[in-house]
Amino acid sequence: MLTHCCRNIDETVGGSAVARGVARQARARASLIAGAVVACAACAAPAPVRMPVHGPSAPGAGSAPAPPPVVTSARPAGDGRTSSALALASPMPPTPAHPFARYLVTGARSGVRAPVLVRLPPEYFAPGQEARRFPVIETFHGSPGHEEQWLGKLRLGHVLDEAVAARRMSPAIIVSPSMNYPDDRTDRECVDGGPGRPALETWAAVDVPDWVARSFRARTDRDAWATIGLSAGGWCAAMASMLHPDRYRAAAVLSGYFRPQFPAVPADPVTPDQARRYDLLALARTAPPPVAVWLVTSPNDPESFVSSHALEKARPPLAVTSVVLAHQDHSWTVWAHLLPDVLAWLVRVAPGFAPGARAGT
DSSP states (O other): OEEEEEEOOOTTSOGGGTTTTHHHHHHHHGGGOOSOOOOOOOOOOOOOOBOOSSOSSOTTSSOOOOOOOOOBOOOBOTTSSBOSSOOOOOSSOOOSSOOEEEEEEEOTTTOOEEEEEEEOOGGGGSTTOTTOOBOEEEEEOOSSOOTTTTTTTSOHHHHHHHHHHTTSSOOOEEEEEOOOOSOTTOOOTTOBOOTTSOBHHHIIIIIHHHHHHHHSOBOOSGGGEEEEEETHHHHHHHHHHHHOTTTOSEEEEESOOSSOOOOSSOSSOOOHHHHHHTOHHHHHHHSOOSOEEEEEEOTTSHHHHHHHHHHTTOOTTOEEEEEEESSOOSOHHHHHHHHHHHHHHHHHHOGGGSTTOOOOO
16 A cells, blocks of 8 residues: 655755645656655663763754763673673663663674664653553664764654654654664675674564563554664665564655665675565565555655655555655755654554553553
């Protein structure tokens, strides 16, 4: 099932003018798009390192905040080695004044050891809410990039808080794992690389959710878990949700793609079996998973556009909402402007994020 929308976004104006020229550009670009075009309504260890409530950079302005030092959250085993179990959160979690904390987490299944940034909503600390469990948004950064992108430059926490204050959605935990392994110079495309190579799919889609469920008051039902990613992180978000529909209900893919795009000298050359597994376009045609995907792309962003356009052939139970921008490509400003729309869509397709949602496990 496809919901399709054409847009022209003026990056020089504020959010109130984001949709300026929708009808005009929809007509101009209709010939590029198959299917119906409709209008858009649309962290025993030291205490975790604290971060400011919001990153200092406004969307699209300046550089992202510098990564803070990483502190370990791993619980030592009796012999002094790190426990093979997933690292537990510190008994000193984030606080209302400092809702961000970074943990160094070791995946039980993948063995990957990497930072995870966590932001808890204000309601997590509210009196009378001690037994409440919260939905989770798992974010994926671009490449090159780092886990602070969503909570710093894009200010996802701020946008989410505004939606909660307006009673448009339920408060949620934001979890931002690093996909830079072993460093930020290698693009491994979030895949399980096989023997001797890191299992980043397992890290992102199994180990991190398991650690979150053990460490925080997070819901574990699929209706209360979603992914969001930009550029290469959009691929990671789509891969996690479409290959693990038992864990995730939805994925938002901002200028991403639906097959892994390795660099010219691949870090993890895939085998034929892997290639088949990670071809999400083929999956959408032959065995569509029961998830919802929101995507934004543009003809000016060919890598994203071609792949995203092909996903339009999806059929139920996979549901695709496609936003096509007329002239923009990779733009922090555009992505930031679209976040309220992404959250509104998430509420519609994932009941665990609906206003007042409190049930679940």
